[in-house]
Amino acid sequence: MTTQIHIGREFNEDGGVPRLGAEVPLWYGETIGFWDGEALITWTSNIQSWISHGIHEYSSRLQSIEIYTPRRDADDDPVGLKHEIVLYDDQAFVEPVRVVQWLDRIRDINEGEPIPTDECIPSSFPINGEPIPVSPGQTIEFVVPDIYGRPWARIWEQYHEDGMSRPPEEDIFDFGP
Structure with a gap:
């Protein structure tokens, strides 16, 4: 999945959930973000509810805060990212859910073959x-x-x-x- 992050934008907080455009939920929601030094911090809202591909159920009130920070080795060379996400949904969760993962750098941006994207075609x-x-x-x-x-x-x-x-x-x- 690709996320379109609107740096420097602000959500319209009138209505059911914060959003950028019309009060129509989108499959991947809408995401705003800002840089705090080397950390990218994002907020996603206005997500289409109740669609699942093997994950938990969630409602149209689902929102997330994500923090991406670089991981470096002893020589200060980039080796990956730390990705932290906190999921908020007062209709589906008893309390917010926090997930932290460490992503390893596997190649430079212009190396290797493109990563294929699969479509959801039911069988x-x-x-x-x-x-x-x-x-x-x-x-x-x-x-x-x-x-x-x-x-x-x-x-x-x-x-x-x-x-x-x-x-x-x-x-x-x-x-x-």
């Missing part, structure tokens, strides 16, 4: 509530899910919770017998 589809692999050229009946509305939760409820009902909400302030 399996939710048929009757189960992920079914489908071969190229095969014809299937397929109901296109509402990708903006947590489709895996709806599919699970439709196909795997037949006859089940949600428990009544508890009154957390009921201290009676």
Whole structure:
């Protein structure tokens, strides 16, 4: 994934979440940033919710703060980056999530072959509530899910919770017998 960082811009904080443009969520959100010495600090907001490729669920309130700092060896030569990200989402997380990773430099910017980018082309589809692999050229009946509305939760409820009902909400302030 490539992030477009708008250095020196400020978010419009009127509305549901901070954003640069229209109040329309974007797949990768919108990112502003600034330099603090050698550290690049970014803030991402206005992210399209509930899309997942093997990660946790998140809502349209997800925001992140990222800090990129150079890592150097004893001779002050660059050897990589330290990348710290703090994820905030008051609807999906009990508390912010912090992830730190150390990225190693593997070559100069103009060395080697370009890194290929893969597209998300599905090879399996939710048929009757189960992920079914489908071969190229095969014809299937397929109901296109509402990708903006947590489709895996709806599919699970439709196909795997037949006859089940949600428990009544508890009154957390009921201290009676």
